[in-house]
Amino acid sequence: xxxxxxxxxxxxxxxxxxxxxxxxxxxxxxxxxxxxxxxxxxxxxxxxxxxxxxxxxxxxxxxxxxxxxxxxxxxxxxxxxxxxxxxxxxxxxxxxxxxxxxxxxxxxxxxxxxxxxxxxxxxxxxxxxxxxxxxxxxxxxxxxxxxxxxxxxxxxxxxxxxxxxxxxxxxxxxxxxxxxxxxxxxxxxxxxxxxxxxxxxxxxxxxxxxxxxx
Numbered sequence: 001x002x003x004x005x006x007x008x009x010x011x012x013x014x015x016x017x018x019x020x021x022x023x024x025x026x027x028x029x030x031x032x033x034x035x036x037x038x039x040x041x042x043x044x045x046x047x048x049x050x051x052x053x054x055x056x057x058x059x060x061x062x063x064x065x066x067x068x069x070x071x072x073x074x075x076x077x078x079x080x081x082x083x084x085x086x087x088x089x090x091x092x093x094x095x096x097x098x099x100x101x102x103x104x105x106x107x108x109x110x111x112x113x114x115x116x117x118x119x120x121x122x123x124x125x126x127x128x129x130x131x132x133x134x135x136x137x138x139x140x141x142x143x144x145x146x147x148x149x150x151x152x153x154x155x156x157x158x159x160x161x162x163x164x165x166x167x168x169x170x171x172x173x174x175x176x177x178x179x180x181x182x183x184x185x186x187x188x189x190x191x192x193x194x195x196x197x198x199x200x201x202x203x204x205x206x207x208x209x210x211x212x213x214x
Contacts, residue, residue: 008039107173
C-alpha cells in the first residue's frame with residue numbers, strides 16, 4: 001500500500017525508512033514530504049490560523065490522491081489533523097498512535113521528551129488516553145534536544161539510551177520516546193524495546209507480530 005509521510009524535520013525520514021526496512025515494507029511504497037516552513041509558520045503564529053489550517057488540508061488532500069494512507073509525523077501539526085474529516089484516505093497522527101500503543105500496556109509508563117516546549121502537549125495527549133494519569137510520567141531529558149540540533153549524534157544517542165535505562169531503574173514498566181528521531185539511538189534496554197513513534201504509526205496501518213515491543 002502506498003503510504004505518504006508528512007514531515008517537518010528531515011531527520012525523521014530515515015527513522016521511518018529504517019522502521020519500514022525492519023518490517024519488510026518496500027521502500028518504494030513510502031512517499032516522503034518535508035515541510036519545515038509549515039511548522040515554523042505555526043510556531044511563529046502561536047498556533048494554527050485559518051490560513052495555515054487551509055494549507056495543511058490542501059497538502060493532505062494532495063497526498064491522498066497518491067496514497068492509501070498518510071502518516072503525519074510532526075506533533076506540531078497533529079492537533080490540526082484531528083479535526084479534518086474530509087481527507088479521502090486514513091490520516092494517522094503519529095504521536096497519537098504512540099500514545100495509544102504505549103498506554104495500552106499495563107504498568108507504569110514513562111514518556112521521554114527532549115524538547116521542553118513540547119512537555120505540556122505530550123502530557124495532555126497521553127493523559128487523554130484510557131489509562132490512569134497516576135501511572136503516566138512525562139520526563140524531560142536535558143541536553144538531548146541541544147545535542148540533536150548541534151548534530152552531536154554520539155552524545156545525543158548516548159543520552160537517550162541512558163535516559164531509557166534510568167526510566168526502567170526508576171520503576172517504569174514501559175518507556176516511550178516522544179520524538180520520532182529519538183529512535184535512531186540504541187533503544188533496546190534490559191531486553192525491552194522502548195516504544196517509538198515510527199513503529200507505532202506503522203502498527204495502525206500494517207498489523208505485524210514484529211511490531212510487538214516485548
